[in-house]
Amino acid sequence: MSGGLKSQRLILHGRPRFSIDGADEVRLNEDLIRLEVRADEETPACLEAVFKNWGQSRAGNEPNYLYFDNEILELGRSLSVFGGEGDNEATLFSGQITAIEGIYPESRAPEIRVCAEDRLQWLRMTQRSRLFEDASDRDIAQRLADDAGLRADSEAEGPQHVELLQVNQSELDLLRERARAVDGRIADEEGVLLFRPRRDEPAEPVLLTRQNELLNVTVCADLAHQRSEVRVHGWSVAEKAAIHESAGVDAARVEADNNGRLGVEILDEIQSGLSEELHLEAPATAEEALKLAETRLKRRARRFITARGVTAGTPGLSVGDRVDLVDLGDLFAGIYYLTAVRHSFDMRDGLRTWFVGERNDLGGRS
Incomplete structure (x- = not known):
């Protein structure tokens, strides 16, 4: 998926655009009933699309199944989907078709469901x-x-x-x-x-506001997964010595985008000395142990605040982008890092974008 918004026209209309093996397929655009594209930080991006599958493929032909001839939809073909209009168009998905399913409802025309995944599959x-x-x-x-x-x-x-x-x-x-x-x-x-x-994205955060494109959002600050310190233990065979490395609040502070209070700091004020001890990772060097400690501490710290929201179609949003949620009050307004994004389309709502974002600090914006 491709990030980066190209204009300020964030509320979008129109249907997604499909291409197969690099060629535009207008029939798919017209026959689309619903679409869902999902991506997160660790799994292959995936697509599920449902199309009308009964009618005349050409003028004068008898009605028949539209997509059972392998001319357009076929297992293994490359499929790309684009959302938005004009200079705001962005790639929603690019991958290969991995499943095709016929749907035969009781009260409407036959449909065809196509599933695809990116190359991580x-x-x-x-x-x-x-x-x-x-x-x-x-x-x-x-x-x-x-x-x-x-x-x-x-x-x-x-x-x-x-x-x-x-x-x-x-x-x-x-x-x-x-x-x-x-x-x-x-x-x-x-x-x-x-x-x-994980945090090398140079692009400016995308501004989202409840006054236009941000339809709804919930934000939660939760100390359940926070720890004051992470300690990693191991044994160096080369040096024949024990390894003990740790990471604390300083490791988390480098990612505080909003100048607020870290969850790690708040936890330590409420109940100090709550650490995570890692003994099974078996680091071979002190360098490896320190990296493990810092990474684990950062991963915990980021989960302090989680935002889950829906926009009126923001095709340029993708995993790894940052969003600036501006009108949520001093406690929760600020910059969030996106860990999951879902783009959907149906005949009722048009394009919608669902996202999950996280940050490690509370407040900081006045």
Whole structure:
């Protein structure tokens, strides 16, 4: 999915536009009944679309099934969907068709449901056991991309592993594991495997307001998953010494976009000394242990405040973008990082965009 809004026209009308193998398919645009595109930080982006499947494919023809001839919809074909109009058009989805389903309702014409996923699906279907030697997490991501026939944009930094085992594990599960370990995110972007630092997005946040495109939003601040400190323990075989590393409030503060109070700080004021102890991760070096501690602390800290909202169709929003929710009061107004985005279309509401965002600090905006 492609982020970045191209204009200030945020409330959108019109139907999504489809292309198959790079060619526009106007029939699909016209026959679309409903559409849903979902994406999050760790799983392949997926699409489900339902089309009318009965009528005349050409003038003068007898009515028949429209999409059972494999001329347009066929398993394995590349499918892209675009939303918005004019300079506000953005890619909602790009992937391959993986399932086709016939629907035969009692009281209306036959329909066809198409499901598609992006290219991360092939990593999920490949399972291996192997050993990576003297490789960083970036090297491992590059290797996985090469094996899957993808190009790689691998920028997430991590420690150098003397040995790292992949045991009866899918390529996607291994990639998720390494992304979590180095605080990275993964995505497929037009056949390029992204393995990037989670917070390296340079784009300005997208302004959303309840006065126009933001239809509804709920925001919750919750201390349940917060900890004052994360400690990681291990053993260095090379140095024959125990490893003890930790991360606390300073690790979380670098991501405080709103100059508010961190959940970690608030928790420590209420009940100090609540730490998470990690003994099973088996870091081989102090560098690896410190990275694990910082990453785990940041992941916990980000979950302090969660926003779930719906807009009147914002096709440029994608996972990894930031949104600025402005008129929610001093406590909750501010910048949120998007961890999940869903675009939907139906005949009643048109295009809608659903999002989940998170931040680690409360207040800070006056």
